[in-house]
Amino acid sequence: MTTTNCTHAKDIKKVVLGDGPISINEVIAVARYGAEVSFTREYCNRVDESRSLIDRFLQENRVIYGVTTGFGSNVTKVISPEDAETLQRNIIRSHAVSVGEPLEKEVVRAIQLMILVNLGQGYSGVRLQVLELIASLLNHDIVPFAPGDGSVGYLSPESHMALVLIGEGKAWKDGEFIPGAVVLEKAGLAPVTLGPKEGLALISGTTSATAMAALALYNGIQAAKTADITGAMSLEVLKGTIHAFDPRSHKLKKHGEQAKTARNVSRILEGSQIIDTYKDYRLQDALSLRCIPQIHGAIKRALKDAEATIENEMNSASDNPIIYPDGADGTALMGGNFDGSFVGIYTDMMCIALANLAKITERRIDRLVNHHHSELPNFLVANPGLNNGYMVPQYTAAGLLNEIRVLTQPATIDNVPTCANQEDVISFSYFASKKAYQISKKLEYILAIELMTATQAMDFHHPLKPAPITEKVYRLIRSKVPTVKEDRFFHPDIEVIKGQIHEGELTKLVELEMGEMEF
Template sequence: MNSTETRHPKDIKDVLLKSHSVSMNDFIAVARYGAKVSFSQDYCDRVNHSRHLVEKCLEENRLIYGITTGFGDNVTQVISPKDAERLQRNIVRSHAVSVGDSLEKEVVRATQLMMLISLGQGYSGVRLDVLQLIASLLNHDVMPFVPGDGSVGYLGPEAHMALVLMGEGLVLDQGELIPGKEALKKAGLEPVTLGCKEGLALTSGTTSVMAHALLALYNGIQSAKTADIAGAMSLEALKGTLKAFDPRYHSVKRHKEQAGTAENILRILDGSDITEKYKDFRLQDAHSLRCIPQMHGAAKKALKDALDTIMDEMGSTGDNPIIYPEGDDGIGLMGGNFDGSYVGIYSDAMCIAMANLAKISERRGDRLVNQHFSGLPNFLTANPGLNNGYMIPQYTAAGLLGEIKVLSHPATVDSVSTSAGQEDPVTFAYLASKKAYTISKKLEYILAIELMAAAQALDFHGTLQPSLASKAAYNLIRSRVPIVEEDRYFYPDIESIKEQIHEGDILRAVENVVGELQF
């Protein structure tokens, strides 16, 4: 694992693509925070050798899919070498048919980075000049306009990005759409003429699927740890007992994520006056409090399994065909490495895992604002009736949870045949990963609402002090969100805390006190 894995992505300014896949933090540094990309000599050597082999195949007019044949059901149509460049232009133009609004900037950048990682493995035959232009788009912050709807697995979004490399398509420039050729010129860049196999390689594979999945996974892992913080603060504010977190209890169930979560809660609440005073207040708490280790732990396990699978995919070549080097020559191998089933299935699993984190967080948030459960002023306002307090933010959390439930239906169990039956099952992995990305952001809002309520609830405990870790999170929240004494416009409050979750600020504040939380 790269040494930068321990650094926060926003602190990573340069990422060198070498002989292995990049770390998660490196990936997020480029996609989200604009780190610059460069290539190692080993990377360049692999790419140049692979290109040499493709050109050899073309010169000898070997029958290889997408090089000397048409695409999809047109595989039976033989293409002459003199039409190789035209074939590649045509695949990009004809496949740029996704529709709707553009994908978010970080998703577009993540897809471009995945192109560099996948095509740089040395099996795709794309020229180094083409990959350098993609890196230049990233480094010069040139943002292709990439409609995000209508893909069954990949192809469409990637083709819109490839158009810009050709000096075609559209680019988002300071909120305006401008022609790709004009955008390249403004950045001091020149378009390329795609050669043999390059159009196919740029549109094939799991790049846009992986882009969504990696961003969702990063958000999900960060939220899973933050959920422990939110759960601990809610437990503290609700006078919960720590009996359900006894390590002896968790030692008899063979799930290390469960035991790790229980340990996290104990570490976060260590030294709390509130918890100490109310340790015997109840014999047993409601599920949303005492089942934190089990429910959070199960979600973490699913996310960890997804992490292993998705990082394996990052280090893979999702192209078809590949040119496999054999000595000074190579052989064209054709199959289905573009298939996104691995990423799609685990993206569906991520959706379910994050939905479970969302549902327990929403229930804790409801308990915090409900006087019948909390023993605190109704809706956490000192003057209920005249003030609604946090009554309606709970509605927002419930609404978001309803949306997450719908989005958690697995996409990869479905299929619609395409390309005249040549592509008879399709993965819908693109939809699965896109859903996971959407859910990951909705989960952050639900956690933000819980943390907002938990901070307010702690204020009703008078002189009793929360734990140092809870106080660290509380102080960070209060730096942006003041105590609620009467009703106000709560939207900025929710957005502020959500941003603190998204940027990892709350997690870092707590880990600065207790050390790294287990995942």
């Protein structure tokens, strides 16, 4: 199941783990919109069976990394069964060292959900009791404090979250920031004492990188669809020629996303008097208009490739060691499934794709506000000079684009060995995903500015009528953002339009009129 053809995340009220793969939309439903989390009987059985293997391993005194040994380069230190609980508590306390501003609520919730999905595969040996407590935190809207800076791929933010499970650390509940033990008591929950393997399992794996990747991907796919709408509106009000979207041209390129994008724009603009009037106004337009199918299409291809990889990672077991049910005895497989290279490389690629979408969008904004290109009043205000109009929102888009370009520097090409060189190759997938998430949110603002300026430009085309679909988009914007006749405080306008994009109101409106947009 992909984000391109399933129920909107906001409409998913319950997410049941255990019977099949989890989708991106289900992650968003839990992380952003508070959907309830529960487990199937199959999920519970898998977890219980995996835990029974850990009990067997302990009885047989098997040497297993992180269960009867220390961690990292301390793997050579044997830990007695009597010290097993202390070992697991110590790893949580000692690894909770990320710093800086706390991760956003939806990021923390997405990570918690990824932990449940990862450990619920039945290859980690944790008790069901521990996973039920994490689900309870989600369902009681308890948000553990987790500083977001300083992770090389995993471990530290997850450790801060795990502190709450043992009655330590801090968390938010109903707007209060309170100690972990107190927040559990207020919710009628009891802390757990972590047993063998459980501390390690809670903080290992790709859960934080994958969670942020899922959030970034959802935002990115929604942004790419939105860009087809905002790009179509810009083409319309800038007297662009629809001839560049002729399907005969696009079928000659062997990239399906290009032709789909051209069809999206053509369908959005059907019935436009403005488009019909100016279809032969110039021989061909600037690239930011003429190459919408090619550039938007390439971005969508990259996002679809990232989507396949991220969904694979979401539904994989990324723990170490893997507790494998190999016959009645089982075995512990010590390996590297915690490595985040798949997620990191593809979120680095997502950064590049989203930066390209920001780039073409900012160029259209400049054409909208620049009277040398738009043939409309300068900065889209009737009395320029006395009024600045939309002069400076283009500055904002340029500033955001600069920030996005800096964030597009790949994280995964770097390497700083850790743990006394035992961990000598580091994925840095955490920051790759974090960058993609940050870029996706900045991109929403750039799209909001394009939509705001294109809507204003449409006012200068009366009495020519826009396409029925773009007219509905115009009315959606004008329901919250009135026509600019003289300068006012524009920041709230940008925020409200960004909210309409972020919540999917814009794409929902368009798809109600023309059916699902092709992706």
